[in-house]
Amino acid sequence: MKNEDLKGLYSALLISFNEDGSINEQGIREIIRHNIDKMKVDGLYVGGSTGENFLLSTDEKKRIFEIAKDEAKSDIKLIAQVGSMNVYEAIELAKFTTDLGYDAISAVTPFYYKFSFEEIKEYYEMIINSVDNRLIVYSIPFLTGVNINVEQFGELFKNEKIIGVKFTAADFYLLERVRKAYPEHLIYAGFDEMMLSASVLNVDGAIGSTFNLNGIRARKIVELVKEGKIDEARELQHITNDFITDVLNNGLYSTLKTCLELQGVHAGYSRRPMKSASEAQKQRAKEIYEKYLK
Template sequence: MKGLYTALMCSFDEKGKINEKGLREIVRHNIQESQIDGLYVNGSTGENFLISTEDKKRIFEIVKDEVGDQVKLIAQVGSLNIDEAVELAQFTTDLGYDAISAVTPFYYKFNFEEVKDYYNTILESVDNDLIIYSIPALTGVNMNLEQFGELFENEKIIGVKFTAPDFFLLERIRHAFPDKLIYSGFDEMLLSASVLNIDGAIGSTFNVNGKRARQIMELSAEGKMEEARKVQKETNDLIAAVLDNGLYQTIKEMLKFKGIDAGHCRKPMRELKEEEVGRARQIAEKYM
């Protein structure tokens, strides 16, 4: 399960319906062009929290059908509705996903015992491995080393998608739990995380920047830090331009520039203005 995983985008039509043709094209692009090791399906980048349970299931089905066994698949099943999380965990396990993942429960100020019960409830329902999705900036859930240790006592919890800038905690987790998988979740900090011996990364921009992400990991592993810094700098130039223009919308426009039917974002995400579409195409010309 080590390696680089794209946080997969989903193509939607103008009415917010799944564009199956476009989704399959995005999947193939990630496998054939970005040459990633796996896909992280129905995470934030897939606009997961804007779609229905049935749409989530359909996306899981389409991706598995398109991928087969070509690369590893991780299904993000986390939800504020624990019944939905369990249902999706069972559904994707039956489909043959290699692992499930679940964002920490958010919005309400859940205490750690509630967070722990959430993960254990999901895992009691399936025979599959789980990767914690920790993104404190969006969930408000900050866990310390001891709490990660308590979660890792469940042998089915095999690792964490660590989307936080706390490299002290990341180092402590790496040292304390050498057998658990750690995936970096911040694309702009990939090099900084790589020197702490992470097992891989899961990133939104890998949809358009997967090859550079692999270069960063490989150069870091080889100790070629100056070269790695140059690639990270180029990556961060791309990321800064994308963020300034509209993250998910811009990545989709960049994919369209490459002939991929990446579609639209679901409301309440807005459409790009004409000049922003032009900037997205310029970013694609420069970096893809």
């Protein structure tokens, strides 16, 4: 299987919870169908930050992976984010999702402790060498504090099963250097608000939380860049960033979920200690929905 099959636009899947914190299976299925049928995404990135993954037990993560695969089937590509502070949990989830038929796995860099690069490299080797699958490094320095340089990416890519990176950073110099140094490896843009800039640097796709609602506009930005229509793409990025600014100012998860609810999708609550939307936030979310999404 060639890695080109994994190129494209992926929603970082939002997860619906009930008020008591339990998984809302029907809500998750509705979010998945919305992404496939309405947002027309190429795939889903399941178990990432947007999925409130690091607030969940291993069994809950497994159940969400099962639901996503059962609902999406083979309609789109599925990438499972299995990374964990506990490498043995990551290996368990890598095996679980590979057996389910996920097209690739991904893993966030280990964080909190100040791991050396050799320790980080061993973490990735332990995960990917445990399964017959492909792995995408999840680099998100502003949350993990872990920075990987061009040469270190090269060290990771020596393992032919480590096929690319979800690049969630604003360092476009580094992005350009990685793109030039490793043209055969996949690079996914991880910041929705920087789609235009990343597309100009010829990334292979993007993975974003706002694609759950703004996927059509995001795809248009990519298409316009490919057509050389930079002015039109810039205007769409302006609109996208106005939307993102308003969402962030009102509360990311609660606003996205409220906007989905306004479209008839049971996106539910957030997992504690995250707060779900207050009445004031719901009202503001309705204004955001009507301005950008209706």
